[in-house]
Amino acid sequence: xxxxCKFICGITVFSVASIxxxxxxxxxxxxxxxxxxxxWTMVKVDxxxxxxxxxxxxxxxxxxxxxxxxNALHSSILxxxxxxxxxxxxxxxxxxxxxxxxxxxxxxxxD
Numbered sequence: 001x002x003x004x005c006k007f008i009c010g011i012t013v014f015s016v017a018s019i020x021x022x023x024x025x026x027x028x029x030x031x032x033x034x035x036x037x038x039x040w041t042m043v044k045v046d047x048x049x050x051x052x053x054x055x056x057x058x059x060x061x062x063x064x065x066x067x068x069x070x071n072a073l074h075s076s077i078l079x080x081x082x083x084x085x086x087x088x089x090x091x092x093x094x095x096x097x098x099x100x101x102x103x104x105x106x107x108x109x110x111d
Contacts, residue, residue, distance in 0.1 A: 022052035023092035026061075026102075028110070031081040033060075040064050041074055042096045043104075045087060055094035055102050062096025063104045076107040086110045 029047030042060035051058045063073045080087045088108045095103035 022054075023090065023105070024050060024052040025108075026050040026089045026091060028086045028088045030084070031077070031087055034077070034081060035060065037097070038065075040096045041077070042101060043077055043081075048088070050091065051102055052091060053093055053102065056098075056100040058102060060096055060101045061089055061091065061104050062101045064095050073104060073107055076109060077104075080107070080109045 026045075026048045027050065029045035031043055032046050033044035035042040035044075040062050041064075042062045044060050048061065049058050063070060063077070067073065077087070079085075086109070089102075089104045090106035090108075091102040092105050093103040094101060
């Protein structure tokens with residue numbers, strides 16, 4: 001019985017560990033390019049290279065119109081771009097074109 005419990009507990013821990021995703025904050029950077037599409041908005045930022053989920057590329061960082069806070073994120077990113085403010089992100093998972101880029105969850109803007 002103990003062996004079965006250990007086996008089931010081990011499988012459960014392994015399953016949960018394999019579906020967890022990393023997340024983290026980026027460094028501060030300057031927006032240099034916006035790419036707006038019907039299925040995503042992607043931004044290029046000088047000075048940011050963090051990639052906690054090992055997405056295929058960090059050439060861009062992305063948000064999706066399916067995100068609950070898409071309008072707030074999009075507005076914050078556009079405002080920072082127009083005002084030439086420093087920006088950083090909290091990222092988790094991958095998104096954007098072919099889900100290749102870090103997915104922006106939160107936006108921080110400063111002078």
